[in-house]
Amino acid sequence: MSNNNEMLLIPKIELGIVIDHIPAGQGPKILDIIFQYEEMKDVPVTLGLNYTSKKLGKKDLIKLQMDYLAPEIIQHISIMVPGVTVKAVKDYKVHSKVVVHPPKEIKNLLECKNPNCITNSEAHIGTLFTAIDDSAKQVKCYYCERIFALDELDVVIP
């Protein structure tokens, strides 16, 4: 695909949030995350699938017509699909750009799968997981010390 074609497929936007460098096929997963949040229900969204990417071969891309994406949503995305780029666009220019990685500590976002874990019987105790490696593919529950793969844990939407 030539650069010109790519320009036609991904028109520039005046104002918005662009989630870029999404591994091909993961775009719908990020949309699912976004629409779990009440505040996002009415935001116009464009989903692009299978664009050519120098970095990834193929990539998905999401454009949101809004000027601010809440940090908890970015954290949520960073956990489910690490390594995507979140860009804020203003006046057709990229205003800020950040590559999101899972945090070292994930607070009150994931449910512990251990039925005997205190966080499941005492609701007032929030959950806390810590990443056990740099890629944060595995996390450890602070309370029961059980280790889980990040993608097997369910997310609690506040």
Ligand SMILES: [Zn+2]
């Ligand atoms: Zn636990």
